[in-house]
Amino acid sequence: MLVINYSMLGGVYFASLVNFATASLLTLVFMFGIWVVQGMIGNKMLQLYPSHRQALKRVVVFTSINLTLVAMLITFLCWLYGNFHLLGFEFTFTSWLRCLIASAIITIVNQAIYETESSFRRIRVSQLEAEQLKKEQLQTQFDSLKEQVNPHFLFNSLNSLSSLIATDPEKAEEFVEEMSRVYRYLLRSNEEQLTTLQREIEFVSSYNLLLKTRFGEGFRPEVSVAEPFRDCLLPPMTLQLLIENAVKHNIVDPDMPLTVRVFTEEGKLIVSNNLQKKNKTVISNKVGLSNIIAKYRLLNYPDIEVSETADEFRVVLPLIKNKD
Known part of the structure:
Protein backbone atom coordinates (compact mmCIF):
# COMPACT_ATOMS: atom_id res chain seq x y z
CA MET A 1 0.00 0.00 0.00
CA LEU A 2 2.78 2.48 0.90
CA VAL A 3 4.70 1.67 -2.29
CA ILE A 4 1.63 2.12 -4.49
CA ASN A 5 0.73 5.45 -2.89
CA TYR A 6 4.31 6.73 -3.12
CA SER A 7 4.65 5.68 -6.78
CA MET A 8 1.42 7.55 -7.50
CA LEU A 9 1.90 10.72 -5.41
CA GLY A 10 5.62 10.90 -4.80
CA GLY A 11 6.76 13.17 -1.96
CA VAL A 12 3.25 14.62 -1.61
CA TYR A 13 2.20 11.37 0.09
CA PHE A 14 4.48 12.04 3.07
CA ALA A 15 4.18 15.84 2.98
CA SER A 16 1.58 15.95 5.74
CA LEU A 17 -0.36 13.68 8.03
CA VAL A 18 -3.59 14.60 6.23
CA ASN A 19 -2.16 13.56 2.85
CA PHE A 20 -0.81 10.33 4.29
CA ALA A 21 -4.07 9.41 6.06
CA THR A 22 -6.31 10.33 3.09
CA ALA A 23 -4.34 8.37 0.48
CA SER A 24 -3.79 5.42 2.80
CA LEU A 25 -7.48 5.19 3.67
CA LEU A 26 -8.64 5.33 0.05
CA THR A 27 -6.11 2.75 -1.09
CA LEU A 28 -6.82 0.50 1.90
CA VAL A 29 -10.55 0.38 1.11
CA PHE A 30 -9.95 -0.74 -2.45
CA MET A 31 -7.06 -3.05 -1.58
CA PHE A 32 -9.17 -4.82 1.05
CA GLY A 33 -11.75 -5.64 -1.62
CA ILE A 34 -8.98 -6.99 -3.86
CA TRP A 35 -7.58 -9.13 -1.02
CA VAL A 36 -10.98 -10.70 -0.41
CA VAL A 37 -11.43 -11.47 -4.10
CA GLN A 38 -7.88 -12.83 -4.35
CA GLY A 39 -8.51 -15.16 -1.41
CA MET A 40 -11.64 -16.55 -3.07
CA ILE A 41 -9.79 -16.99 -6.36
CA GLY A 42 -6.84 -18.65 -4.58
CA ASN A 43 -9.14 -21.25 -2.98
CA LYS A 44 -10.81 -21.86 -6.33
CA MET A 45 -7.42 -22.38 -7.97
CA LEU A 46 -6.52 -24.99 -5.35
CA GLN A 47 -9.75 -26.82 -6.10
CA LEU A 48 -9.20 -26.72 -9.85
CA TYR A 49 -5.47 -27.57 -9.72
CA PRO A 50 -4.85 -29.44 -6.44
CA SER A 51 -1.95 -31.63 -7.60
CA HIS A 52 1.71 -30.66 -7.19
CA ARG A 53 2.11 -31.46 -10.88
CA GLN A 54 -0.40 -28.70 -11.65
CA ALA A 55 1.41 -26.12 -9.50
CA LEU A 56 2.96 -24.27 -12.46
CA LYS A 57 -0.36 -24.01 -14.26
CA ARG A 58 -2.08 -22.85 -11.06
CA VAL A 59 0.58 -20.17 -10.46
CA VAL A 60 0.42 -18.89 -14.04
CA VAL A 61 -3.40 -18.67 -14.06
CA PHE A 62 -3.63 -17.19 -10.55
CA THR A 63 -0.89 -14.62 -11.21
CA SER A 64 -2.48 -13.58 -14.51
CA ILE A 65 -5.84 -13.02 -12.80
CA ASN A 66 -4.18 -11.13 -9.94
CA LEU A 67 -2.23 -8.86 -12.30
CA THR A 68 -5.43 -8.11 -14.24
CA LEU A 69 -7.34 -7.24 -11.08
CA VAL A 70 -4.52 -5.06 -9.74
CA ALA A 71 -4.13 -3.32 -13.11
CA MET A 72 -7.85 -2.52 -13.10
CA LEU A 73 -7.63 -1.22 -9.51
CA ILE A 74 -4.58 0.97 -10.25
CA THR A 75 -6.21 2.36 -13.38
CA PHE A 76 -9.35 3.22 -11.41
CA LEU A 77 -7.34 4.84 -8.60
CA CYS A 78 -5.32 6.92 -11.07
CA TRP A 79 -8.54 8.01 -12.78
CA LEU A 80 -10.16 8.82 -9.42
CA TYR A 81 -7.21 10.87 -8.18
CA GLY A 82 -6.79 12.65 -11.53
CA ASN A 83 -10.49 13.28 -12.15
CA PHE A 84 -11.01 14.87 -8.72
CA HIS A 85 -7.50 16.37 -8.53
CA LEU A 86 -6.91 14.62 -5.24
CA LEU A 87 -3.64 15.64 -3.56
CA GLY A 88 -2.50 17.35 -6.73
CA PHE A 89 -2.30 14.13 -8.79
CA GLU A 90 -2.46 14.36 -12.60
CA PHE A 91 -3.39 11.32 -14.67
CA THR A 92 -0.75 10.88 -17.37
CA PHE A 93 0.49 7.83 -19.19
CA THR A 94 3.84 8.09 -17.38
CA SER A 95 2.27 8.29 -13.91
CA TRP A 96 -0.16 5.47 -14.74
CA LEU A 97 2.66 3.24 -16.08
CA ARG A 98 4.83 3.95 -13.04
CA CYS A 99 2.01 2.91 -10.69
CA LEU A 100 1.25 -0.13 -12.82
CA ILE A 101 4.86 -1.40 -12.74
CA ALA A 102 5.15 -0.88 -8.97
CA SER A 103 1.88 -2.70 -8.28
CA ALA A 104 2.84 -5.55 -10.66
CA ILE A 105 6.14 -6.11 -8.79
CA ILE A 106 4.33 -6.09 -5.43
CA THR A 107 1.71 -8.52 -6.76
CA ILE A 108 4.32 -10.98 -8.04
CA VAL A 109 6.25 -10.86 -4.74
CA ASN A 110 3.04 -11.38 -2.74
CA GLN A 111 2.06 -14.22 -5.06
CA ALA A 112 5.42 -15.92 -4.52
CA ILE A 113 5.08 -15.61 -0.73
CA TYR A 114 1.51 -16.94 -0.86
CA GLU A 115 2.45 -19.93 -3.03
CA THR A 116 5.44 -20.77 -0.83
CA GLU A 117 3.40 -20.63 2.37
CA SER A 118 0.55 -22.56 0.74
CA SER A 119 2.93 -25.26 -0.51
CA PHE A 120 4.51 -25.70 2.92
CA ARG A 121 1.06 -25.92 4.48
CA ARG A 122 -0.08 -28.59 2.01
CA ILE A 123 3.16 -30.54 2.48
CA ARG A 124 2.67 -30.45 6.24
CA VAL A 125 -0.91 -31.64 5.91
CA SER A 126 0.21 -34.43 3.58
CA GLN A 127 2.90 -35.49 6.06
CA LEU A 128 0.41 -35.57 8.93
CA GLU A 129 -2.03 -37.60 6.83
CA ALA A 130 0.75 -39.99 5.81
CA GLU A 131 1.86 -40.41 9.43
CA GLN A 132 -1.72 -41.03 10.54
CA LEU A 133 -2.25 -43.55 7.74
CA LYS A 134 1.01 -45.30 8.63
CA LYS A 135 -0.01 -45.42 12.28
CA GLU A 136 -3.39 -46.90 11.37
CA GLN A 137 -1.73 -49.48 9.10
CA LEU A 138 0.74 -50.46 11.82
CA GLN A 139 -2.06 -50.74 14.35
CA THR A 140 -4.02 -52.96 11.96
CA GLN A 141 -0.97 -55.17 11.42
CA PHE A 142 -0.30 -55.30 15.16
CA ASP A 143 -3.91 -56.29 15.89
CA SER A 144 -3.68 -58.94 13.19
CA LEU A 145 -0.53 -60.38 14.77
CA LYS A 146 -2.18 -60.49 18.19
CA GLU A 147 -5.17 -62.30 16.76
CA GLN A 148 -2.86 -65.02 15.40
CA VAL A 149 -1.66 -65.89 18.91
CA ASN A 150 -4.98 -66.97 20.39
CA PRO A 151 -5.92 -69.82 18.05
CA HIS A 152 -2.29 -70.99 17.91
CA PHE A 153 -1.98 -71.15 21.70
CA LEU A 154 -5.42 -72.71 22.11
CA PHE A 155 -4.60 -75.43 19.58
CA ASN A 156 -1.44 -76.44 21.45
CA SER A 157 -3.15 -76.29 24.84
CA LEU A 158 -6.01 -78.52 23.71
CA ASN A 159 -3.55 -81.00 22.24
CA SER A 160 -1.76 -81.19 25.58
CA LEU A 161 -5.04 -81.56 27.46
CA SER A 162 -6.20 -84.29 25.11
CA SER A 163 -3.03 -86.30 25.80
CA LEU A 164 -3.40 -85.89 29.57
CA ILE A 165 -7.05 -86.94 29.66
CA ALA A 166 -6.09 -90.29 28.22
CA THR A 167 -3.01 -90.84 30.43
Whole structure:
Protein backbone atom coordinates (compact mmCIF):
# COMPACT_ATOMS: atom_id res chain seq x y z
CA MET A 1 0.00 0.00 0.00
CA LEU A 2 2.78 2.48 0.90
CA VAL A 3 4.70 1.67 -2.29
CA ILE A 4 1.63 2.12 -4.49
CA ASN A 5 0.73 5.45 -2.89
CA TYR A 6 4.31 6.73 -3.12
CA SER A 7 4.65 5.68 -6.78
CA MET A 8 1.42 7.55 -7.50
CA LEU A 9 1.90 10.72 -5.41
CA GLY A 10 5.62 10.90 -4.80
CA GLY A 11 6.76 13.17 -1.96
CA VAL A 12 3.25 14.62 -1.61
CA TYR A 13 2.20 11.37 0.09
CA PHE A 14 4.48 12.04 3.07
CA ALA A 15 4.18 15.84 2.98
CA SER A 16 1.58 15.95 5.74
CA LEU A 17 -0.36 13.68 8.03
CA VAL A 18 -3.59 14.60 6.23
CA ASN A 19 -2.16 13.56 2.85
CA PHE A 20 -0.81 10.33 4.29
CA ALA A 21 -4.07 9.41 6.06
CA THR A 22 -6.31 10.33 3.09
CA ALA A 23 -4.34 8.37 0.48
CA SER A 24 -3.79 5.42 2.80
CA LEU A 25 -7.48 5.19 3.67
CA LEU A 26 -8.64 5.33 0.05
CA THR A 27 -6.11 2.75 -1.09
CA LEU A 28 -6.82 0.50 1.90
CA VAL A 29 -10.55 0.38 1.11
CA PHE A 30 -9.95 -0.74 -2.45
CA MET A 31 -7.06 -3.05 -1.58
CA PHE A 32 -9.17 -4.82 1.05
CA GLY A 33 -11.75 -5.64 -1.62
CA ILE A 34 -8.98 -6.99 -3.86
CA TRP A 35 -7.58 -9.13 -1.02
CA VAL A 36 -10.98 -10.70 -0.41
CA VAL A 37 -11.43 -11.47 -4.10
CA GLN A 38 -7.88 -12.83 -4.35
CA GLY A 39 -8.51 -15.16 -1.41
CA MET A 40 -11.64 -16.55 -3.07
CA ILE A 41 -9.79 -16.99 -6.36
CA GLY A 42 -6.84 -18.65 -4.58
CA ASN A 43 -9.14 -21.25 -2.98
CA LYS A 44 -10.81 -21.86 -6.33
CA MET A 45 -7.42 -22.38 -7.97
CA LEU A 46 -6.52 -24.99 -5.35
CA GLN A 47 -9.75 -26.82 -6.10
CA LEU A 48 -9.20 -26.72 -9.85
CA TYR A 49 -5.47 -27.57 -9.72
CA PRO A 50 -4.85 -29.44 -6.44
CA SER A 51 -1.95 -31.63 -7.60
CA HIS A 52 1.71 -30.66 -7.19
CA ARG A 53 2.11 -31.46 -10.88
CA GLN A 54 -0.40 -28.70 -11.65
CA ALA A 55 1.41 -26.12 -9.50
CA LEU A 56 2.96 -24.27 -12.46
CA LYS A 57 -0.36 -24.01 -14.26
CA ARG A 58 -2.08 -22.85 -11.06
CA VAL A 59 0.58 -20.17 -10.46
CA VAL A 60 0.42 -18.89 -14.04
CA VAL A 61 -3.40 -18.67 -14.06
CA PHE A 62 -3.63 -17.19 -10.55
CA THR A 63 -0.89 -14.62 -11.21
CA SER A 64 -2.48 -13.58 -14.51
CA ILE A 65 -5.84 -13.02 -12.80
CA ASN A 66 -4.18 -11.13 -9.94
CA LEU A 67 -2.23 -8.86 -12.30
CA THR A 68 -5.43 -8.11 -14.24
CA LEU A 69 -7.34 -7.24 -11.08
CA VAL A 70 -4.52 -5.06 -9.74
CA ALA A 71 -4.13 -3.32 -13.11
CA MET A 72 -7.85 -2.52 -13.10
CA LEU A 73 -7.63 -1.22 -9.51
CA ILE A 74 -4.58 0.97 -10.25
CA THR A 75 -6.21 2.36 -13.38
CA PHE A 76 -9.35 3.22 -11.41
CA LEU A 77 -7.34 4.84 -8.60
CA CYS A 78 -5.32 6.92 -11.07
CA TRP A 79 -8.54 8.01 -12.78
CA LEU A 80 -10.16 8.82 -9.42
CA TYR A 81 -7.21 10.87 -8.18
CA GLY A 82 -6.79 12.65 -11.53
CA ASN A 83 -10.49 13.28 -12.15
CA PHE A 84 -11.01 14.87 -8.72
CA HIS A 85 -7.50 16.37 -8.53
CA LEU A 86 -6.91 14.62 -5.24
CA LEU A 87 -3.64 15.64 -3.56
CA GLY A 88 -2.50 17.35 -6.73
CA PHE A 89 -2.30 14.13 -8.79
CA GLU A 90 -2.46 14.36 -12.60
CA PHE A 91 -3.39 11.32 -14.67
CA THR A 92 -0.75 10.88 -17.37
CA PHE A 93 0.49 7.83 -19.19
CA THR A 94 3.84 8.09 -17.38
CA SER A 95 2.27 8.29 -13.91
CA TRP A 96 -0.16 5.47 -14.74
CA LEU A 97 2.66 3.24 -16.08
CA ARG A 98 4.83 3.95 -13.04
CA CYS A 99 2.01 2.91 -10.69
CA LEU A 100 1.25 -0.13 -12.82
CA ILE A 101 4.86 -1.40 -12.74
CA ALA A 102 5.15 -0.88 -8.97
CA SER A 103 1.88 -2.70 -8.28
CA ALA A 104 2.84 -5.55 -10.66
CA ILE A 105 6.14 -6.11 -8.79
CA ILE A 106 4.33 -6.09 -5.43
CA THR A 107 1.71 -8.52 -6.76
CA ILE A 108 4.32 -10.98 -8.04
CA VAL A 109 6.25 -10.86 -4.74
CA ASN A 110 3.04 -11.38 -2.74
CA GLN A 111 2.06 -14.22 -5.06
CA ALA A 112 5.42 -15.92 -4.52
CA ILE A 113 5.08 -15.61 -0.73
CA TYR A 114 1.51 -16.94 -0.86
CA GLU A 115 2.45 -19.93 -3.03
CA THR A 116 5.44 -20.77 -0.83
CA GLU A 117 3.40 -20.63 2.37
CA SER A 118 0.55 -22.56 0.74
CA SER A 119 2.93 -25.26 -0.51
CA PHE A 120 4.51 -25.70 2.92
CA ARG A 121 1.06 -25.92 4.48
CA ARG A 122 -0.08 -28.59 2.01
CA ILE A 123 3.16 -30.54 2.48
CA ARG A 124 2.67 -30.45 6.24
CA VAL A 125 -0.91 -31.64 5.91
CA SER A 126 0.21 -34.43 3.58
CA GLN A 127 2.90 -35.49 6.06
CA LEU A 128 0.41 -35.57 8.93
CA GLU A 129 -2.03 -37.60 6.83
CA ALA A 130 0.75 -39.99 5.81
CA GLU A 131 1.86 -40.41 9.43
CA GLN A 132 -1.72 -41.03 10.54
CA LEU A 133 -2.25 -43.55 7.74
CA LYS A 134 1.01 -45.30 8.63
CA LYS A 135 -0.01 -45.42 12.28
CA GLU A 136 -3.39 -46.90 11.37
CA GLN A 137 -1.73 -49.48 9.10
CA LEU A 138 0.74 -50.46 11.82
CA GLN A 139 -2.06 -50.74 14.35
CA THR A 140 -4.02 -52.96 11.96
CA GLN A 141 -0.97 -55.17 11.42
CA PHE A 142 -0.30 -55.30 15.16
CA ASP A 143 -3.91 -56.29 15.89
CA SER A 144 -3.68 -58.94 13.19
CA LEU A 145 -0.53 -60.38 14.77
CA LYS A 146 -2.18 -60.49 18.19
CA GLU A 147 -5.17 -62.30 16.76
CA GLN A 148 -2.86 -65.02 15.40
CA VAL A 149 -1.66 -65.89 18.91
CA ASN A 150 -4.98 -66.97 20.39
CA PRO A 151 -5.92 -69.82 18.05
CA HIS A 152 -2.29 -70.99 17.91
CA PHE A 153 -1.98 -71.15 21.70
CA LEU A 154 -5.42 -72.71 22.11
CA PHE A 155 -4.60 -75.43 19.58
CA ASN A 156 -1.44 -76.44 21.45
CA SER A 157 -3.15 -76.29 24.84
CA LEU A 158 -6.01 -78.52 23.71
CA ASN A 159 -3.55 -81.00 22.24
CA SER A 160 -1.76 -81.19 25.58
CA LEU A 161 -5.04 -81.56 27.46
CA SER A 162 -6.20 -84.29 25.11
CA SER A 163 -3.03 -86.30 25.80
CA LEU A 164 -3.40 -85.89 29.57
CA ILE A 165 -7.05 -86.94 29.66
CA ALA A 166 -6.09 -90.29 28.22
CA THR A 167 -3.01 -90.84 30.43
CA ASP A 168 -3.61 -89.00 33.72
CA PRO A 169 -7.08 -87.57 34.48
CA GLU A 170 -5.92 -85.98 37.77
CA LYS A 171 -3.16 -84.05 36.04
CA ALA A 172 -5.66 -83.17 33.33
CA GLU A 173 -7.82 -81.47 35.97
CA GLU A 174 -4.80 -79.56 37.28
CA PHE A 175 -3.92 -78.68 33.70
CA VAL A 176 -7.38 -77.17 33.12
CA GLU A 177 -7.02 -74.97 36.22
CA GLU A 178 -3.64 -73.68 35.09
CA MET A 179 -4.93 -73.17 31.58
CA SER A 180 -7.78 -71.03 32.92
CA ARG A 181 -5.21 -68.79 34.68
CA VAL A 182 -3.22 -68.55 31.47
CA TYR A 183 -6.28 -67.57 29.45
CA ARG A 184 -7.35 -64.95 31.94
CA TYR A 185 -4.02 -63.25 31.34
CA LEU A 186 -4.26 -63.85 27.61
CA LEU A 187 -7.67 -62.20 27.32
CA ARG A 188 -6.59 -59.26 29.45
CA SER A 189 -3.28 -58.67 27.72
CA ASN A 190 -4.70 -59.00 24.22
CA GLU A 191 -5.99 -55.44 24.52
CA GLU A 192 -2.54 -54.04 25.43
CA GLN A 193 0.49 -53.28 23.30
CA LEU A 194 2.91 -53.49 26.22
CA THR A 195 2.97 -55.14 29.61
CA THR A 196 5.44 -55.27 32.50
CA LEU A 197 8.09 -57.96 32.71
CA GLN A 198 6.75 -58.87 36.16
CA ARG A 199 3.35 -59.73 34.71
CA GLU A 200 4.96 -61.73 31.94
CA ILE A 201 6.99 -63.70 34.48
CA GLU A 202 3.87 -64.46 36.52
CA PHE A 203 2.10 -65.56 33.37
CA VAL A 204 4.86 -67.88 32.14
CA SER A 205 5.04 -69.41 35.62
CA SER A 206 1.53 -70.75 35.02
CA TYR A 207 2.41 -71.63 31.45
CA ASN A 208 5.53 -73.49 32.60
CA LEU A 209 3.39 -75.52 34.99
CA LEU A 210 1.32 -76.64 32.00
CA LEU A 211 4.48 -77.78 30.24
CA LYS A 212 5.82 -79.43 33.41
CA THR A 213 2.53 -81.28 33.75
CA ARG A 214 2.92 -82.61 30.24
CA PHE A 215 6.67 -83.28 30.04
CA GLY A 216 7.65 -83.85 33.67
CA GLU A 217 11.43 -83.75 34.19
CA GLY A 218 11.89 -83.38 30.47
CA PHE A 219 11.18 -79.65 30.75
CA ARG A 220 13.27 -77.49 33.09
CA PRO A 221 12.45 -73.76 33.21
CA GLU A 222 14.79 -71.36 34.98
CA VAL A 223 13.70 -67.77 35.60
CA SER A 224 16.25 -65.40 37.12
CA VAL A 225 15.37 -61.75 36.50
CA ALA A 226 16.89 -58.97 38.57
CA GLU A 227 14.33 -57.00 40.57
CA PRO A 228 15.10 -53.54 39.06
CA PHE A 229 14.16 -54.82 35.58
CA ARG A 230 10.80 -56.34 36.50
CA ASP A 231 9.02 -53.02 35.97
CA CYS A 232 10.32 -52.71 32.38
CA LEU A 233 7.97 -53.24 29.45
CA LEU A 234 7.72 -55.68 26.55
CA PRO A 235 4.96 -56.88 24.21
CA PRO A 236 2.51 -59.32 25.87
CA MET A 237 3.01 -63.06 25.26
CA THR A 238 6.66 -62.58 24.29
CA LEU A 239 8.07 -65.03 26.83
CA GLN A 240 5.34 -67.58 26.19
CA LEU A 241 6.01 -67.54 22.46
CA LEU A 242 9.75 -68.05 22.96
CA ILE A 243 9.25 -70.91 25.40
CA GLU A 244 6.69 -72.49 23.11
CA ASN A 245 9.12 -72.11 20.21
CA ALA A 246 11.84 -73.90 22.19
CA VAL A 247 9.51 -76.79 23.07
CA LYS A 248 8.22 -77.07 19.52
CA HIS A 249 11.63 -77.41 17.84
CA ASN A 250 13.59 -79.39 20.42
CA ILE A 251 13.49 -82.83 22.02
CA VAL A 252 11.81 -82.67 25.43
CA ASP A 253 12.46 -85.90 27.30
CA PRO A 254 13.56 -86.88 30.84
CA ASP A 255 16.63 -88.50 29.30
CA MET A 256 17.32 -85.34 27.29
CA PRO A 257 15.78 -82.51 29.30
CA LEU A 258 15.17 -79.16 27.67
CA THR A 259 16.33 -76.26 29.83
CA VAL A 260 14.82 -72.87 29.07
CA ARG A 261 16.45 -69.95 30.89
CA VAL A 262 14.98 -66.46 31.28
CA PHE A 263 17.41 -63.95 32.77
CA THR A 264 18.75 -60.40 32.51
CA GLU A 265 22.22 -59.42 31.43
CA GLU A 266 23.61 -55.91 30.79
CA GLY A 267 20.16 -54.38 30.92
CA LYS A 268 18.64 -56.80 28.41
CA LEU A 269 16.33 -59.77 28.76
CA ILE A 270 17.69 -63.06 27.47
CA VAL A 271 15.76 -66.24 26.74
CA SER A 272 17.94 -69.25 25.89
CA ASN A 273 17.63 -72.99 25.61
CA ASN A 274 19.99 -75.88 25.03
CA LEU A 275 19.84 -76.99 21.42
CA GLN A 276 18.69 -80.55 20.74
CA LYS A 277 16.68 -80.34 17.57
CA LYS A 278 14.10 -82.95 16.70
CA ASN A 279 15.06 -85.34 13.94
CA LYS A 280 11.71 -84.96 12.27
CA THR A 281 10.98 -81.62 10.58
CA VAL A 282 8.49 -79.60 12.61
CA ILE A 283 5.60 -78.01 10.76
CA SER A 284 5.53 -74.35 11.74
CA ASN A 285 3.28 -71.45 10.76
CA LYS A 286 6.05 -69.03 11.86
CA VAL A 287 3.83 -67.22 14.34
CA GLY A 288 6.31 -67.46 17.22
CA LEU A 289 9.65 -65.77 16.64
CA SER A 290 8.58 -63.81 13.57
CA ASN A 291 5.59 -62.51 15.53
CA ILE A 292 7.86 -61.11 18.26
CA ILE A 293 10.21 -59.52 15.71
CA ALA A 294 7.25 -57.92 13.94
CA LYS A 295 5.82 -56.57 17.21
CA TYR A 296 9.05 -54.78 18.12
CA ARG A 297 9.33 -53.31 14.63
CA LEU A 298 5.72 -52.18 14.51
CA LEU A 299 6.14 -50.48 17.88
CA ASN A 300 9.30 -48.80 16.55
CA TYR A 301 11.56 -50.33 19.20
CA PRO A 302 15.06 -51.79 18.69
CA ASP A 303 15.18 -55.17 16.95
CA ILE A 304 15.68 -58.31 18.96
CA GLU A 305 18.89 -60.31 18.57
CA VAL A 306 18.73 -63.99 17.62
CA SER A 307 21.77 -66.23 17.71
CA GLU A 308 22.39 -69.96 17.48
CA THR A 309 25.43 -72.08 18.27
CA ALA A 310 25.96 -75.81 18.22
CA ASP A 311 24.70 -76.06 21.81
CA GLU A 312 22.44 -73.07 22.41
CA PHE A 313 19.65 -70.99 20.90
CA ARG A 314 19.46 -67.46 22.33
CA VAL A 315 17.13 -64.49 21.91
CA VAL A 316 18.11 -61.10 23.35
CA LEU A 317 15.20 -58.73 23.93
CA PRO A 318 15.56 -54.96 24.52
CA LEU A 319 13.70 -53.93 27.66
CA ILE A 320 11.56 -50.81 27.36
CA LYS A 321 11.76 -48.37 30.23
CA ASN A 322 8.47 -47.86 32.02
CA LYS A 323 7.91 -44.08 32.08
CA ASP A 324 5.12 -44.46 34.64
